[in-house]
Structure formats: C-alpha cells, structure tokens
Amino acid sequence: MSNYYNYLISLIQNFSIFGYLLIAILAFFESFAFIGLIVPGSIAVIIGGFLAAHGSLNIVILYLLVFLAAVLGDNYSFRLGRNKKVPFNQDGKIFNQELFIKGRKFFEHYGAKSVFLGRFVGWVRPIIPFIAGFFELDAKVFLLWNILSSILWAASHIALGYFFGRTWQLVALWSTRFTIFFTGLIVFVILIYLLKHFALSRGKELLTLLVSIGESIKSAVIENxxxxxxxxxxxxFFSFLRKRFDRNNFFGLPVTLFVLSLIYVMALLGGIIEDFLTTDLIISVDHRIANLLTIFRNETLTxxxxxxxxxxxxxVILVFTFSIILILWLxxxxxxxxxxxxxxxxxxxFTYIGKLLFHRARPVVAIYQESSFSFPSGHATISVAFYGFLTYFLVxxxxxxxxxxxxxxxGLILIIAIGFSRLYLGVHFLSDVWAGYLVGTLWLIIAISVSEYLTLNQKNIFHKFKEVELSGLVKQIISVIIIILAxxxxxxxxxxxxxxxxxxxxQKPLIVSKALNVFEGSRLKYTESLLGEKGEPLSFIIVANNEKQLIRTFQSAGWNTADEINMYTLYKAAKAALLKKPYPSAPVTxxxxxSKVNDLAFEKPDSSDNIRVRHHARFWETNFITNDGEKIYVGTASFDSGIKxxxxxxxxxxxxxxxxxxFDDLESTSLIKSAEKYQFVAPKLGSNFVGDPFFTDGKAYILVVE
Structure with a gap:
C-alpha cells in the first residue's frame, strides 16, 4: 500500500515547480479581500506540507513562498480597504455588506490584534485586512501583525500536512480489519461532508465567480x-465554432460537451482494456488487493x-425500474x-458482451459463487447506469x-458503495469494477444526451397517451405506495x-523432490509491495508437517505468535510503546x-524486554509439498531497533x-531434522515495504522440522 502511494507521489514530484506556484497563488488569494471566502488556500498549504514529507517539494522553499503569499495577500487587501472603492450591496455574491458589518464588529472588538487573530478564523481571514485598511489602521502596526500571523499560519499548516505525510503510509500498514475499514470510512465520510458543505455554502459563489471570470476573459479576447x-x-471556421457552443441549440453546446465526455470515457475504457490484455501489472495489483481485502472481512461487515x-x-433493478417508470408516467x-x-x-x-469476450474467471477468494465471468462488473455498470440516471433526473x-x-x-456514495461491495465480497477484481463504472458512464452519457434532446426540442414520444389527471396529493400518495412496495x-x-x-x-498441491526447486522463478524469492516491487529476499524455507508443528517449533525456541491486528491489540501496542513496557505478542505489520499477506508472524523480546525493540519474523504457507507429503513454508526475519x-x-x-x-534459536530446540544454507539470491542493497534500507548476502536456510 505504501509503495503504491509513493508511486503516486513520484508522479506529482515531476511537476513540483507548478506545485509551488499553485500553492502560493491559492495562499495569496485566500488572504485576499472577500475572494478568500471561496479559495481553499489552507487546504492547498496542508497538501504542500504533505508532499514535502515525501520529498516532492522542498519544505524551506514552500514555507518562504507561502509566508510571502500570505503577507502580500493581506497587504493588498489592506490597500484595497484604504482606497474604499469596492461597491457593497446586500445581495452581492462576493462583496457582501453583511460580511462587511460582521468583520467591522470583529475589528472593533479586538482592535489591531484582530489582524493576527483573524488569520486563524475561517470567515474572518479575508475580511479583516480590508476592514483594517478601511478604518485606517496604522500601516506599520498592520504590517507587524500581518507578518507575525503569516509566520505562524504558514508554519502550522505546513507542519500539519508534513505530519500527515509522514504518518499516512504507516497508518495504512498498521491497520487491518475494523481499524482500517472504519478509519477509511470515517475519512471518506469526512471528505464527502466537506465537499458537500463547500458545495452548499460556497458552490454558487464559486460558480458565479468562474462564470464572471470567463465572461471577462471572453469579452477581453473578443474586443482585441x-x-x-x-x-x-x-x-x-469561427461560424462553425459559434454553432458548436450555442447553448440554445441541442446540436450546439450540449452535443459538444456530450461528445467530448463520450470520447474521454471511451478512451479510459480502451486504456483499461488494453492494460488488461497487454500487461500483467494490473493483473498483479488486482490479485494483491483481492488478497489484502480478505483480512478485513468480518461477519457483520459481510x-x-x-x-x-x-x-x-x-x-432488484428490474423492480426499481418498473417502479420508476410508473412514477414518471404518473x-x-x-x-x-x-x-x-x-x-x-x-x-x-455491453457488460454481457464484455464478459463473453474476455472470459475472466472470478477471484478465488470470493465469498460466494457467481455463474458469470468477472470482467467487467455488471453491478458497477448498472450502479452508474441506473442510479446515476436517477440522480441526474432528480437533480x-x-x-x-x-x-x-x-x-x-x-447518488455518488451509493454508486461507490455498490462497487466496493463487489471488492469486499471478493467476487470482482478492482479492474472489473473500474471498467464497469466506465461502461455505465458511457451509457449514462448517451441516455442524458437523448434526454436533453427530447427536453430542448420539447418532444414526447408518448404524446398520443392521455396525461394522468389526478390531484397532486393523490399522486404523492400513489408515489409513496409504489416506493414502499419497491x-x-x-x-x-x-x-x-x-x-x-x-x-x-x-489448491492442488505441487509435489517437489527438493524444497529449493520451488523457487526457480526469481519472483518467488522476494517479498513484494502492493504493486509487486521486490522487497527483502526470503531468508528461510521450512519444511513441516503442518502449521501447528511450525508454531510449536517457534514456541520451543522462545518465540511468541503475534496477535491479530485489531483496535484492541493496536491500543495495547501503543500503550506499551508509550510506557516502554513489554508486549511479547504485539501485532506485526x-x-x-x-500476492499473499503473511499467514503467520512470530516475535521475541530483546534483552530490554521493551516493545520498542524486538525480533520478529513473517511466514507464508505455500501450496507446495514434498514427496513425503510435508508442507513448505517461507519467511523473513528482521529486527525492530526502535520507534520512528x-x-x-x-x-x-x-x-x-x-x-x-x-536460526540459532530454532536449532537449539533439537526439533530441526536437517539444516542447509544456500546462496539463494545475489547480495542485495534495497528497502523494505516501510521504506527502511537493508543489506544482505543473499543466503537462505532450508530447514526440515522433526
């Protein structure tokens, strides 16, 4: 998960110069008079700190730019207030008289300090500098408070983003089952709420501002x-363009937008199909995500x-569709x-044809059986096609x-939830769901195009049928009954x-004469990231009758089986780490x-008997057995030297x-029948899944348990 995230960050890093510029501009305009009410400058600065934590942006340069942008934004607002040329009116979208009055009261209450305090109060921030200038606060006093507040504002917001940037990937590693699910759910709900709140409170103002800016640019260009x-x-040529952007003609702007959207969605769909057919990266990621999600499963969540x-x-869709048609007719x-x-x-x-063409089998980790093929997901497709159109109609x-x-x-949450349910239940791969969304979007665009054409041209193919002549109350009652029945x-x-x-x-066991023969393919010699990137090489190949025998051997060597990761064990681990107390069976990341998550984890306290320092190992059960019917397990060992x-x-x-x-601990148990050491891989320098460097001579032990 962390390596995938790092991959995305590396893409952003290639455009770091534009990142500096964009963050600085947003920070400037958030401090600018009144306009700052609809500019997410604070969020941009936090994101800048987030990227700086990953090395995508230089934190010193970022801080200086944000600080200067904040100072200049307040300073220009102050000068604008001094000029007193801004027109205020009660219904103004941006320069609203009511906001001016509220800002004046804040300024009168706190005086010059309001310049400093206002920097950290959402609605006050872009107003107070203007108010200070309007009521002729001394420029030197203003500049002092402006600089002090900018220093603290820039530092605090960048630090907040930097902290999240450092801890985000670690949270993903440590969280499983209820922890990661509810954490992800809470984050998702918060993001949706913030987006919804922004759309409700500032959406119209932002739209008005964008339209106004667009009209101004258009006028300036035309008059040139x-x-x-x-x-x-x-x-x-320009007559053709004018017709293509005619709002009052369906074959003008509506068709232009629909065609562009259709081409874009088809390009995305073509890309996902090409990746599916020609590369194994998407297949590799699909299988890893499917396997990773299995450890989150819980009976209640299922x-x-x-x-x-x-x-x-x-x-269900058939019943809902019939009900919607009745209501539309009514x-x-x-x-x-x-x-x-x-x-x-x-x-x-389209979904049916896709399944027939690609014949992709369902994931082996599926909770229940589906009779059809996997690619693309029919549930994801219909969620966009049906619930998306229903959303369009109501909006x-x-x-x-x-x-x-x-x-x-x-509607958006419902569509996302249906797609995610297919992943959680293991009946689809991620690429199946994504392709399904694209197919659904393709037909949703076509359906909306037809709907807009019928509306703009005032065409009703059912005009021969009589309208339903009932009172509004009766229609409401019938509609409620239909919805209840559905x-x-x-x-x-x-x-x-x-x-x-x-x-x-x-899976049918693969019988091998020697355990080492299993690993002729180099990919099986290494641990891996979510994207399949090589990590640490395996250091142990253990032959045992079963899992119980392997666990008994480790316990005899003084090693403990690590607890399952959940909210309670994470709490215990955090408490033990904070108090520097022992927790001999603490969970392991x-x-x-x-493509599999480790089946077993073992650990042993250091002489300090402190959770901060410990020995630990991870092991996987393979589907290979020897000629004698013994199972083959593989694993790695490492040492936790402290907390970061x-x-x-x-x-x-x-x-x-x-x-x-x-090896010394296992050998001391007298439960090891034989032990051999091989040059398993070439000596290697690298980093593991949490980004810590490692070095190894590439050797591994093959042990046979008694």
Whole structure:
C-alpha cells in the first residue's frame, strides 16, 4: 500500500515547480479581500506540507513562498480597504455588506490584534485586512501583525500536512480489519461532508465567480483588435465554432460537451482494456488487493455489504425500474422513460458482451459463487447506469440548490458503495469494477444526451397517451405506495436470497523432490509491495508437517505468535510503546509474498524486554509439498531497533544478523531434522515495504522440522 502511494507521489514530484506556484497563488488569494471566502488556500498549504514529507517539494522553499503569499495577500487587501472603492450591496455574491458589518464588529472588538487573530478564523481571514485598511489602521502596526500571523499560519499548516505525510503510509500498514475499514470510512465520510458543505455554502459563489471570470476573459479576447482581424479572415471556421457552443441549440453546446465526455470515457475504457490484455501489472495489483481485502472481512461487515450489493442485482433493478417508470408516467415525466431504458439496456448489453469476450474467471477468494465471468462488473455498470440516471433526473427536476447537492452526493456514495461491495465480497477484481463504472458512464452519457434532446426540442414520444389527471396529493400518495412496495420487494429479496457460499477448495498441491526447486522463478524469492516491487529476499524455507508443528517449533525456541491486528491489540501496542513496557505478542505489520499477506508472524523480546525493540519474523504457507507429503513454508526475519515517527518500528538494515539469530534459536530446540544454507539470491542493497534500507548476502536456510 505504501509503495503504491509513493508511486503516486513520484508522479506529482515531476511537476513540483507548478506545485509551488499553485500553492502560493491559492495562499495569496485566500488572504485576499472577500475572494478568500471561496479559495481553499489552507487546504492547498496542508497538501504542500504533505508532499514535502515525501520529498516532492522542498519544505524551506514552500514555507518562504507561502509566508510571502500570505503577507502580500493581506497587504493588498489592506490597500484595497484604504482606497474604499469596492461597491457593497446586500445581495452581492462576493462583496457582501453583511460580511462587511460582521468583520467591522470583529475589528472593533479586538482592535489591531484582530489582524493576527483573524488569520486563524475561517470567515474572518479575508475580511479583516480590508476592514483594517478601511478604518485606517496604522500601516506599520498592520504590517507587524500581518507578518507575525503569516509566520505562524504558514508554519502550522505546513507542519500539519508534513505530519500527515509522514504518518499516512504507516497508518495504512498498521491497520487491518475494523481499524482500517472504519478509519477509511470515517475519512471518506469526512471528505464527502466537506465537499458537500463547500458545495452548499460556497458552490454558487464559486460558480458565479468562474462564470464572471470567463465572461471577462471572453469579452477581453473578443474586443482585441488582432483577434477581430483574425476572426474576420476565418469566418467559416469561427461560424462553425459559434454553432458548436450555442447553448440554445441541442446540436450546439450540449452535443459538444456530450461528445467530448463520450470520447474521454471511451478512451479510459480502451486504456483499461488494453492494460488488461497487454500487461500483467494490473493483473498483479488486482490479485494483491483481492488478497489484502480478505483480512478485513468480518461477519457483520459481510452482511452489510451483502445488502449493499443486492442493490445491483438484476431482480432488484428490474423492480426499481418498473417502479420508476410508473412514477414518471404518473407525474407526466414520460420523456425520461426512453432515456433510462437506453441507459440500463445498453449497459447490460455491453457488460454481457464484455464478459463473453474476455472470459475472466472470478477471484478465488470470493465469498460466494457467481455463474458469470468477472470482467467487467455488471453491478458497477448498472450502479452508474441506473442510479446515476436517477440522480441526474432528480437533480434536474428539483429547484433547491441544497436538495440538488444532497441528492448528488447520495447518488455518488451509493454508486461507490455498490462497487466496493463487489471488492469486499471478493467476487470482482478492482479492474472489473473500474471498467464497469466506465461502461455505465458511457451509457449514462448517451441516455442524458437523448434526454436533453427530447427536453430542448420539447418532444414526447408518448404524446398520443392521455396525461394522468389526478390531484397532486393523490399522486404523492400513489408515489409513496409504489416506493414502499419497491423497497419492500428489495428487503424481502435480500432476506430470502439463498447465498451460494463458495466452498473454498485447497489448491492442488505441487509435489517437489527438493524444497529449493520451488523457487526457480526469481519472483518467488522476494517479498513484494502492493504493486509487486521486490522487497527483502526470503531468508528461510521450512519444511513441516503442518502449521501447528511450525508454531510449536517457534514456541520451543522462545518465540511468541503475534496477535491479530485489531483496535484492541493496536491500543495495547501503543500503550506499551508509550510506557516502554513489554508486549511479547504485539501485532506485526503485514507484508506480501506471491500476492499473499503473511499467514503467520512470530516475535521475541530483546534483552530490554521493551516493545520498542524486538525480533520478529513473517511466514507464508505455500501450496507446495514434498514427496513425503510435508508442507513448505517461507519467511523473513528482521529486527525492530526502535520507534520512528512515534507510530511504527524502525527495522535494522542488517537482516543477515537476524537470520542467524533466528536460526540459532530454532536449532537449539533439537526439533530441526536437517539444516542447509544456500546462496539463494545475489547480495542485495534495497528497502523494505516501510521504506527502511537493508543489506544482505543473499543466503537462505532450508530447514526440515522433526
């Protein structure tokens, strides 16, 4: 997970110069008079600190730019207030008189200190400098408070982002099951809430500002003398462009936007199909994510995601579609019936064809059996095609801005939840869901295009049918009854559906004459990241009858089996680390080998008997057995030399010493039948999954347990 995140950060790093510029501009305009109310400068600065933690931005340069931008933004606002030329009115979108009055009261209450305090109060920040200038605060006094507040504001926001940048990947490593699920859920809900809140509180203002800026730019360009001459010389071309951007003609701006959107979505879909057919990276990532999600499974969460995934079942969609058509007919909204049927029918047809063409098998970790192929996901497709169109319809028909935003985010969350339920239940790979979303979006765009055409041209293919002549109250009652019946049908279906739980059959064991023969493929010789990048080489190959025998051998050597990672064990580990107390079976961060998360983890306290310093090892069960029917396990050993960033362990780079330490302990038990040491890989310098460096001579032990 951390390596994947680092990969994304490295992409951003290539554009670091523009990153500095963008952050500085946003920091400047957030401090600018009144406009700062709709500019997310603080968020940009925090993100800058986040990127600086990964080396994508230089923290010193970032700090200086943010500090100067904040000072200059306040200073220009102060000068603007001194000039007193800004027009205020009660209904103003930006320079609102009510905000001016609130800012004046804040300034009168705190005096010159309001310049410093206002920097850290959301709505006050872009107003106070203007107010200070308007009421003629001494310029030198203003500058003093401006500089002091800018120093602290820039430092605090960059530090906050830097802290999250340092700890984010570690949280991902340490969290599993309920921890990571609920942490991710909370973060997701917070982000959605913040986006929704921003759209509700500042969305219209931002849209107004963008439209105003666009109109100003348009006017400036059109009035330019050289532009006029160029347009005059190319009348035919610009006449064509003018028609393409005509808002009042469906074949103008609407078709232009729909065609561009369609081309973009088709390009994305083509890209994911090409990756699926020509590269193994996406396949590798798919399998690792599928295996990683299995450790998050919980009976309660599984039940919840079953209910969510049933929202995409064809039986439920059929009932919901019939109900929606009845309601549309009842309320004389018949022009939406054909588009929604196009969206659903087209997406189902494309999904069916895709499954037949690619014949991709379902993940082996699936909780229950599905009869169809895996690529693309039909549930993901229909979630966009049906629930996306329903969202479009409601947003278009409802006039309240607040209700529009709430409906949009509700539809978005529902679509994401259905797609994620397929991943959580293990019945689809990530690329299946992503391809399904794209197919659904493709047909949603087509359906919306048809709907807009019918609306703009005032065409109703059902005009021969009589309108339903009922009072509004009667229509509401009938609509509620239809909705209740539809929801009841979904509930009954979910309760009565017989889930064909998959009987997980063990993979057919591969019998080998010697354990070392298993690892002729170099990829099996190393641990790996989520993207399949090589990590530490294996240092142990152990032949044992079963898992119990392996655990008994480690326990005889004085090693403890590590606890499962959950909220309680993480709390115990954090408490022990803080108090420097022992926790001999503390959880160990998971790692990958052959796309699998480690099956077992062992640890042994250091002489200090402190959780901060400990020996630990991870082991995986392979699907190989020897000619004598014994299982083959592989593993690595390393030493936690301390705590870094207050969250996770720092791993000692000399992993060979730990290999020898573990071997000596195992050999002392007299339970080792035979032991051989091989040159397993070439000597190597590298870094492991948490970014700690290591070096090794590349040798490994093959042990046979008695």
């Amino acid at each position: 003398k050289e532009v006029k001459e160029f347009v005059e010389q190319h009348k035919a 039940d919840i995601f079953f209910w969510i995934t049933f929202l995409g079942k064809w039986q 309320w004389n909204k018949k022009s939406y019936i054909i588009p929604i049927l196009i969206s659903i029918t087209g997406s189902v047809l 278009k028909e409802i006039s309240s801005w607040k209700h529009k935003i709430n409906i949009f985010f509700t 929801v009841s049908s979904y509930t009954f279906f979910s309760l009565e559906y017989q889930i064909p739980y998959r009987t997980t059959l063990p 998971p790692d990958f080998w052959n 960033w207050g969250i996770t362990h720092k791993i000692d780079p000399d992993i060979d010493s730990e290999r020898e330490y573990l």
